Amino acid sequence: MKTLKRWGITLSLIASTLIPTWLSQSSAVLALPEADIVQMLSGIPVFTFLDAQGAPLVAQLEDKTIFASIFMSQRDAQQALAQFQKDKPDLASQYKIKVISLGKIYQFARKNSTQSQRFVLQYVPTQVEFDAAKKVAGINGQPYQGGVPVYIANGGPGKGYLTIKQNNQDIVPVFFEQGAIQKMVDELKKNNPEVGSTLKIEVIPLNILIANLEQQDDEFWKSIRLWPSQEMIQIIRANAPNKPK
Structure with missing residues (x-):
C-alpha cells in the first residue's frame, strides 16, 4: 500500500451567491458499490x-x-x-x-x-471539531456520541438537505469543519434570509456516514461529497499533479 499523490476530488469555491436546492433522503436500502464509496472517500x-x-x-x-x-x-x-x-x-x-x-x-x-x-x-477527531460537534449536537437536543464529526445542513421546503452546484452537478456538501459549513449558512442567511432562516446544521460521526454509504443506494447518498478541512485542502494542493516545480 502506497501513499497517494493524486486526490480524486475537484475542489471548487462556494459561489458568493448560493442558489439553494433541496434533496430529500429516500428509504432505499441497497448498498452502494464499494468502488463508489472508495471514489467518494478518495479526495480526503x-x-x-x-x-x-x-x-x-x-x-x-x-x-x-x-x-x-x-x-x-x-x-x-x-x-x-x-x-x-x-x-x-x-x-x-x-x-x-x-x-x-x-x-x-x-x-x-x-x-x-x-x-x-x-x-x-x-x-x-481533532479536539476543536470534537468540541464543536458537542455544541452543535447540544443545540439540536442530542448528545454527541464521539468519533470524527462531519456536518450537513438542512432546511427549506420539506426540511431537505441543502445542495449546491459543483461541476454542473447538484451535490450535498458534507463538511469536516463546523466553521466552514457555518460560513456557508451565514452567507445564505445574508443573501436569502427567507431560506437561510430555515437552515439547521446537523452533525454525524464519520463512521456512521460511511456505514450508511455501505447500506444505502439512492439519489441522496450518491450525491454526497465530502468537503475537506483547510489542512486537507493544503495537502491536496501540495500534491496536485500540475503544481509548479
Whole structure:
C-alpha cells in the first residue's frame, strides 16, 4: 500500500451567491458499490502510521478485531506517535506518519477483513471539531456520541438537505469543519434570509456516514461529497499533479 499523490476530488469555491436546492433522503436500502464509496472517500487525505512496506500499524482486540488509527490532523498524529515512541520505542521505530487517501485505507481495511478477523478503522477527531460537534449536537437536543464529526445542513421546503452546484452537478456538501459549513449558512442567511432562516446544521460521526454509504443506494447518498478541512485542502494542493516545480 502506497501513499497517494493524486486526490480524486475537484475542489471548487462556494459561489458568493448560493442558489439553494433541496434533496430529500429516500428509504432505499441497497448498498452502494464499494468502488463508489472508495471514489467518494478518495479526495480526503488523512494521516496514519505505516511501516517500510506500507502496512498500517494495527492493534488487536479480544474479539478478533484489529484496528488502525486514522487521524484528521498531522499534529494529532505526531502527538500519538510521540507517545507511542515513549511506550514502545522498538516497535515505534518501524513506523512513520504518512498521508494517505481515506478511500485507499478504507479499501485496504475492507480487503483485509475476513470472517475470522475484522479490520476496523478508528477515526480520531481533532479536539476543536470534537468540541464543536458537542455544541452543535447540544443545540439540536442530542448528545454527541464521539468519533470524527462531519456536518450537513438542512432546511427549506420539506426540511431537505441543502445542495449546491459543483461541476454542473447538484451535490450535498458534507463538511469536516463546523466553521466552514457555518460560513456557508451565514452567507445564505445574508443573501436569502427567507431560506437561510430555515437552515439547521446537523452533525454525524464519520463512521456512521460511511456505514450508511455501505447500506444505502439512492439519489441522496450518491450525491454526497465530502468537503475537506483547510489542512486537507493544503495537502491536496501540495500534491496536485500540475503544481509548479
